Amino acid sequence: MSGKDTMIDYYEILGVEKNATEQQIKNSYRKLALKFHPDRNPGDQKAAEQFKKISIAYAVLSDPNKRRQYDLSGHSGALVDFEGIDISEMGGIGRVFGALFSKLGVPIPTQIGPKVLSQARSLCEGTPTDAKYTVLKEGVPYDGSVGKQEADFFKITMQSQWGKNGLMIICRSMQMSKFKLVLFDKEGGVRIIQESNKRKSSTVAEIFFVPFNRANLSEFIPMKFYMEDKETPLTFHLLDTLEIVGAHTLEQRDHFLCVYGDNWIKDVRYQLKFIPLNDSPISTECVRDLTTTEEALIKKKSEMSKFQIEYTEAVKKYKEVVERLKNETEEINSLLKKRDFVYDALEKESMARFLASKHLSPTHSNKGLFSSWF
Numbered sequence: 001m002s003g004k005d006t007m008i009d010y011y012e013i014l015g016v017e018k019n020a021t022e023q024q025i026k027n028s029y030r031k032l033a034l035k036f037h038p039d040r041n042p043g044d045q046k047a048a049e050q051f052k053k054i055s056i057a058y059a060v061l062s063d064p065n066k067r068r069q070y071d072l073s074g075h076s077g078a079l080v081d082f083e084g085i086d087i088s089e090m091g092g093i094g095r096v097f098g099a100l101f102s103k104l105g106v107p108i109p110t111q112i113g114p115k116v117l118s119q120a121r122s123l124c125e126g127t128p129t130d131a132k133y134t135v136l137k138e139g140v141p142y143d144g145s146v147g148k149q150e151a152d153f154f155k156i157t158m159q160s161q162w163g164k165n166g167l168m169i170i171c172r173s174m175q176m177s178k179f180k181l182v183l184f185d186k187e188g189g190v191r192i193i194q195e196s197n198k199r200k201s202s203t204v205a206e207i208f209f210v211p212f213n214r215a216n217l218s219e220f221i222p223m224k225f226y227m228e229d230k231e232t233p234l235t236f237h238l239l240d241t242l243e244i245v246g247a248h249t250l251e252q253r254d255h256f257l258c259v260y261g262d263n264w265i266k267d268v269r270y271q272l273k274f275i276p277l278n279d280s281p282i283s284t285e286c287v288r289d290l291t292t293t294e295e296a297l298i299k300k301k302s303e304m305s306k307f308q309i310e311y312t313e314a315v316k317k318y319k320e321v322v323e324r325l326k327n328e329t330e331e332i333n334s335l336l337k338k339r340d341f342v343y344d345a346l347e348k349e350s351m352a353r354f355l356a357s358k359h360l361s362p363t364h365s366n367k368g369l370f371s372s373w374f
Contacts, residue, residue, distance in 0.1 A: 010057035010070065018071070019248060022062065022189030029058040064190035065111040071218075110262055112180065112190075116151040121188030123153060123256050133256065138162075142272045146179070148265065151258040156274050158250045165277040166210030166249060171196070171259055173203045177268040180260040181205035186253070195219065196262070207257075209250040210277065212287060215294040217242045231315075236308045239301040244294075 011018050014028045032054045034040070041047035060066045122129035133153035136142060146152045156169075171181045178196055185191040196203040197219035208214060218241040261268040277283060 010061050013053050013057040014061065017246065019192065019245065021185040021191050023185060023187055025058070025061050029054060064117065064193065068193045112182065112260055113149050116258070116260060119151065120184045120256060120258065124184055124186060124188035136272065136274045138274050138276050144259070144272065145267050145269045146259055146261040147267050148261045148263045151260045153256060153258045154272065156255050156257065158252050158255060160252055162276040163249045164211070165279050166208065167274065167276045169207040169257065169274050171205045171270050171272045173268060173270045174201070175269050176203050177266070177270070178203065178262040179205065179268045179270060180262050181207060181257065182260055183207055183255065183257045209248060211247050211249060212291060213247055214245055214290065215242055215298060216245045232308065236304055239297060239304060242297055242301050244298060
């Protein structure tokens with residue numbers, strides 16, 4: 001069966017939005033843990049079970065790498081048990097095989113190394129660190145190169161006038177490199193991770209802060225679904241990771257983000273842009289078209305979910321009909337064979353008495369000597 005059948009929403013369990021910060025997740029966990037702690041609810045089995053769920057949800061969502069893999073797995077939990085690989089700890093041969101499997105389309109989750117996470121926390125808290133950062137100006141593309149499992153840090157300063165129409169942060173690699181675009185919260189925890197997705201001629205990662213609802217869609221990886229659900233056509237999985245992201249804006253302060261090199265062997269060459277949106281007629285029309293298109297996709301996702309049930313039932317009935325046809329064919333052939341056998345037996349049995357009488361009747365050899373003369 002598909003992972004859809006075992007959906008677990010850890011965000012719902014903790015009562016937070018999917019774009020919740022690390023601090024918001026922590027605060028919600030503490031509040032719920034106190035409420036449902038077994039010591040406060042002795043003998044209450046339901047409270048104990050809820051406390052267990054809360055603890056599991058927090059263990060996943062409080063870890064940026066586990067959280068990202070959970071988000072990518074579409075809440076099925078299929079990838080959550082696999083925390084991902086820290087490529088920086090792998091040798092040359094391991095990297096070569098990893099690159100090969102990745103190129104073949106095998107989904108291999110990767111971690112952000114602890115060194116990068118530590119550097120980010122120091123930058124956000126203003127404590128001493130060897131990490132350097134670049135101030136990213138609005139509308140000015142930055143071309144850079146980052147080593148594998150290393151990070152280039154940037155600082156952006158949110159201004160009030162950009163809140164009306166929103167903004168977008170886009171990172172693109174024309175060499176089709178793998179990378180992560182990471183935005184940190186003010187405590188230095190991971191706020192948003194966007195994996196690079198393959199487009200026609202580049203790999204792209206995007207972060208949006210806009211005053212309208214939009215949909216987020218992760219890269220479709222056919223191999224993942226071949227591994228998990230061979231029976232269902234891939235069409236039913238195309239929109240699995242499509243999710244509505246509520247309207248939200250970026251707070252008016254300094255923010256740190258980074259481009260994290262996620263290649264197995266080569267460095268990542270990229271271009272990073274920080275673009276405040278405007279309200280020109282063309283931009284307004286684009287937003288309108290985007291909203292309409294994504295609403296249609298969300299509707300289509302719901303329709304396909306229902307259609308998948310119909311399809312599965314139809315396939316089941318088809319298999320049953322095919323099996324019945326096979327059995328009916330065998331039974332008909334058996335009956336026809338028996339019919340032919342019975343007809344042959346009837347023929348032989350009916351002819352038997354004639355053959356017997358013929359054997360006993362006089363023959364020409366029994367006639368007299370002169371019978372041939374008359």
